[in-house]
Amino acid sequence: MLGPFELRVRDRVLELGGFRIRTLLALLTANAGRVTSVGTLVDALWEAEAPRDAHRTVRSYVSRLRHSLVPAAGLITTHPAGYLLQPPPDAVDAARFERLVAAGRRVLATEPSTAAGQLTAALEVWRGDAYAEFRDVPQLRAEATRLHELRLGAVEDRIDAELATGVGAGLVEELTGLTRRHPGHERLWGQLMTALYRAGRQADALDTFARARTVLVKQFGLDPSPRLVEVHRRVLANDSRLEAPAAVTVRAEPARSVRSDLPGDIADFAGRGAELDRLLGSGLDAAPLAMVIEALDGMAGVGKTTLAVHAAHRLTERYPDAQLFIDLHGHTPGQSPIAPTAALDSLLRALGVSGERIPADLDARAALWRAELAARSVLVLLDNAADAAQVRPLLPGTARSLTLITSRRRLVDLESARTLSLDVLPVADAVALFAGVVGDERATAEADAVRDVVERCGHLPLAIRIAAARLRSRPAWTVRYLADRLGEACSTLAELSVGDRSVGAAFALSYERLDEPRRRMFRLLGVHPATEIDVPAAAALAGVSRAEANALLESLVDDHLVQQPVTGRYRLHDLVRRHACAVALTEEPEPARAEALRRVVDFYLHTAYAASRLLDQQHPPIDLGEPAAGCVPVALPDDVAAMAWFDTNHRCVVAARVAAENAGRDTAVWQLAWTLDNFHYRRGHLHENIDAWRAGLAAAERLDNAGVQARAHRRLGLVYAPLGRREEALAHLNRSLALSERIGDTLGQAGAHFVLALAWTHQGDDHRALTHVTSARDLYREVGDEKWETRALSMMGACHTRLGHHVRARAYCESALARCLEQNDVYGQADSLDNLGAIAAGTGDSAGALRHYERALDRWHRLDNTYRQAATLTAMGDAHRGLRRAGQARAAWHRAAALYRDQHLDEAALGVEARLTRTGPEGTGRS
Template structure:
């Protein structure tokens, strides 16, 4: 400390007088003008006095002077919790001063000149809402309204993603004030007398399907009539004040409505599935724009999807609209052409807004369009009316989860939602975030005051009764969806029901063609038609999906069909997916054994399988649906297809490290092969199941499956399958600590192929040779391990098996480490890294761990640390538990070697916990061995216990002392 203070005194001008000795310590003596912090505080005080004295210019000058003292983060370069805490406090004070300065400058009439500085500060503090508010206001006052709205949308999305909250009430109010051009936002030089207009509400009006009971009049303060403002007609329906959300969509519709119309009227159309709130959004938009159309705002329900009613004819709609505009009834012609002519003549020179709600098709709307460019037409429909030329279309989906939560809070009350927040979130999910479904669910809760939210959730979890639960009086989700369904052509109705049987979350055109028993182009046309009717949704190009409630409705319609039809549809999907996965596996896994299974009908059109990356993407996307198809059974007539599909799926799931799913499809395949009774198919499925159990760490189950597979192979005379079973038994017994049996099985597997054709099962030969090397390492037989690894490398290089070659080079390196030949070990690991650079993480993580240990042995600490960091980064959930325990044990070796006993103990304990959970006795022994060393050096009382257990395990496994030096 004395040396550090002496150095400071030398380096600081006048340091001897500045830093003085004070008792047992030191003190810095500074005057008020020598310390920036004191100067900063002084300017802040003066700014406060100036502001309280109504001298804003002086207050702004003081704040500028205070902020000019800052040259970056406070005490930059220093560290420690105390310094960081102090710096955070001072940084908060600086931000507060900056916010006050921007507020003063805005009050003084500045706007555009603030935007650059505000953006810079926001980039450093993106969650600071007050800064965002200043930026939005500055943009608005600079005539950049669209950018101001976009900035609000940006901060709202950021807050939802980062914190799960909406913007503050102040920021939300500013946004709403911008949408209605509130005079309160004007700067000091442009502030004008407020003009009356329809005030903003926190939500649009409800959809026709969700409106329910609403205020009967239009004269409320929330939705005043335009007649009361201008004497012009207004027939807009009232809104429901407790409807929430849709801020982004409202801004989008308003922006579209305010764009230049060109030569005709401005037409903005909103489409979406029944119950999503189209009418509510359109009504809210109309009230927001009412002041801009002083000659009237007219509403007409075209009844395209109204229960029990036929769609409104254009002539009837025109007659009603003309009468509303004051045209005498006896002056209205009877023929449609005359009506259209009179309509357009009546609108000449007028600025009106029209809302045509619930349109069935474009034929209902086209005759109603005015010729005047001064008019605005809003249209809502469940289908996108493609013949409505020139219209701007905005599709309305379901609500965001946060909007659904706000809606439930609004309808049920804060207290009730706060008591059951998780149940409320589940309720919103089960309702599919559909406004109509949420309203109906809330109606059920209101009608049953003793019900909890959780109780209703439990009732809705039964998919067979979900639609029945989502009903109240004459309103129901099922009734709303049935109107869309009944509007379909019979062929589309049949396709809709069949698509509900598809097992995947999404449907592509190829699987749809197989399911619908039609061509790909025809299937695509039907999918597109259903998409236009919003009975399907599209999240990615070429992929189609059901909303959850729509799928439930489709399945409920399919219940009336015969079981035979459903079985036949499932059979077509089984044939298609078997053929498609066969093509995918042929490309992705060219070295796998070919199987002679009854091929499915080759008439199925298959997606292109020419590029590995796209084929793997296809497999990833379809995997869940394939597993569902296998799991739901009912394929007793096609067991060979089930076996083939399960086998193909297992290759993909093994590649992706999804071992639990790998096991599940193997068990489905095993049921099918046992029903066939073919011993070789049973044997092959059991071998695959054994691999899945091995990778899940269920070692005894792996042994059971492999032993049965070996028995079937010997009975059926299948030498290839016998070799696979022997290799699996060898590696499973190795993990269980039965090294003698493991050595016998692995050498038998290699011996089965010695002297034979090297082209026969070359990958299996390479795996068996690697297993021999692993067992020999554990037994301390390093020369045999070296020989097995060399043979594996030669085989892998001949047939290009990079994964097995990389593992063989790693085995070679470990064998060299056992003989202290570290230069040769490093050369082998270099080859392993080069060969395994594109291999899966399961291979790379072991190479990195062994490299870290070897680099440490050779004195390269920096590279050792880099390799360890990479290994730890690769230890994700796709890595098998055997590999995780082994990697932790390898990494812990060097920490023990370098005296970092706490870290070594932590890694060995983690390895032991993982290994013990599956009975992996080899790694348990190595972990206990390392724990004994670390605990002994740390003076822990359980060191002797660890040593005793490790020695007992090593002795039981027959591992000599030299076998403990490497893993």
């Protein structure tokens, strides 16, 4: 494989036939010792143009290969999932190369001359580029990249060995060429500086450091590492440690065979700095007799094995007796998890224990394993564990060894282990991983598109690697094109598949390991309309008790199929959610999906309705009917709890409204708009309120419900007016008034006049506003609604003060305030106090205005109404400015602007911020 592809039997080159059969053998060889699936072979041989009988053709190719390999019968065996090639030791030149490299590295620190010989022999195995014939086959390109990286590492190790034996000047020419071809490898730069120094070329060594720093900064955006800086410091200082050793002493130790089964490290490892630091520090602070066990868990594709292998390679010197690896197949397609007895058999044999010494009993076998480890310093990597029961017998009994475990399930019942749960990558690390896998200028040239790709991959390492591999194998694609493909909602998981690697397949394995109750909850989470859920909503979704829902969700958290961002809240990673949706569509019958959706929509509707009534108990009630069977709404004790529930579940209620709309539940659509209205107003969610009431209006029109239509028009007019959308506001309000008059709804007519008064106030036409609010007062009085009659009185006072009728205005507002106090109408009190503050400000009494505004702000705080708090704070800032209190004025305006920004009311925020710009530090206006 390390040069032109050849198959030799007794020095005779066998002719295999065409390119596809050669590719098939190359794939089996690259995966030697592992099953290669038929699907992987089909994808590699034909890509997207596979014939309908491709699987049959693959079987035919395998049969032809077996015929050619008669001298090595049994080389290829058939498995349920595909084919397995098991060549004899050293039959593949790549395997021989890796064995020699490992042997050289084992003695690099103690026997550099021997190491140099072993590494030179390893490098002489190469006859050209690895897998060069198959550079267009993505599945083999990755293996070729790995081997070439290992080759370069072997070259660096050989040079270190030769430097340790005293060589210097003889390496300069080779290292000069290597740094030119591999400018990002700092180790080569350091070796070149050392060789130059030994050749008596100190100035050239210093110049080399300057060139290295320039290349690293310009090409890679990196500063020289501490190691390279240290070499530079030693050159400057003529440090004797850079000189050739006078004599190299080789320890006279008996040869020792060290077993290392670790898979190859990857060249494009990115991120995980904190996690890696923790693993590299494992055991350093442990108690003398404490076992050192690190259990890494996380969702499928999050990079557990990659991190564990990367850390293990960096820990090998600390555990020199052996580095063992075993795949426990906890989540492997087509395979059951390995039993602990079988795993122990493999591990004991790896330590050199003969078969006749291995007992059959599990406990006896585990005891022998612990005894063998007691006298050794061994690193054991137990990959892909199913659960704690599978792992527990495989653990050592002393602190001399380190055990690394990876599992998709959180091993909370593995008492002796330190657990490390991996999350998806941060943005910078995700981008670095993508760029490292792509390996060309496209990732650098399209930075924004790269961020879009990793976002659509959910920052999941497996998804990012697959997406990057697809781009790398298609030179005609741009990163933007890939991002757009991933952005198509129906195809994201389909796009994240290459060869035998698939994000969807990885999730499917986790799902298949669940029992049916957990499978059903997972499926139904794909039906849930929002991205987050809590236990009461999940109970309604599945039609189970809250205790059962809690147990199922917590178990899914342990399986890393569900995330828990905060206590009591659960969500699915975006790609896992897509998988849950797909599984629900295929495995959950449509009637069951519809019933689950009905239950959860009713849960949010009935709970939100009760919360809205607590926020304003005098709000006109509506009849929701009974919730669906299996739906138990949350019982909220008071308005504080109601506001807290809305703050937490607002997006869920909005999503339920959209789901009801999509399901054709028109009554639920307008009822959800009604239940959201109070909260939206208090929090200043004006744009969300528009969306809700536009949907509610459309639903009411389909239902031909004129009363609801009138209310929807009225609420839309109320929201459009402060946003400056005058024509839309007036059109909706006039329509509301007409509909209320047509159906004889006096209270609705009063409400329309009241909001029309507000709309004309926003237009600065207080004469028209006064006309409408007077009509509203008269109609409220007619129907006996004292609360709204009082609020109308307060608005009449506000209109009069803006018209300059301050005495009359004060009378109206003081009367309104007194009545609101009698009625315990906190909202009305705050509104009246705001108006009294405006009257005082209009008559030049800034101190009196401030007193009224402070009392109003206290009530808006009690109501948790951040929308009105912002307006009152703005007026308070104006009053402070009138009193020449610049600091207090600016503080109030800053708070007001921040509240408006939080509510996405940017125009209102800009209006407040303009005051900050115009007002100087002493409270005077700026020219």
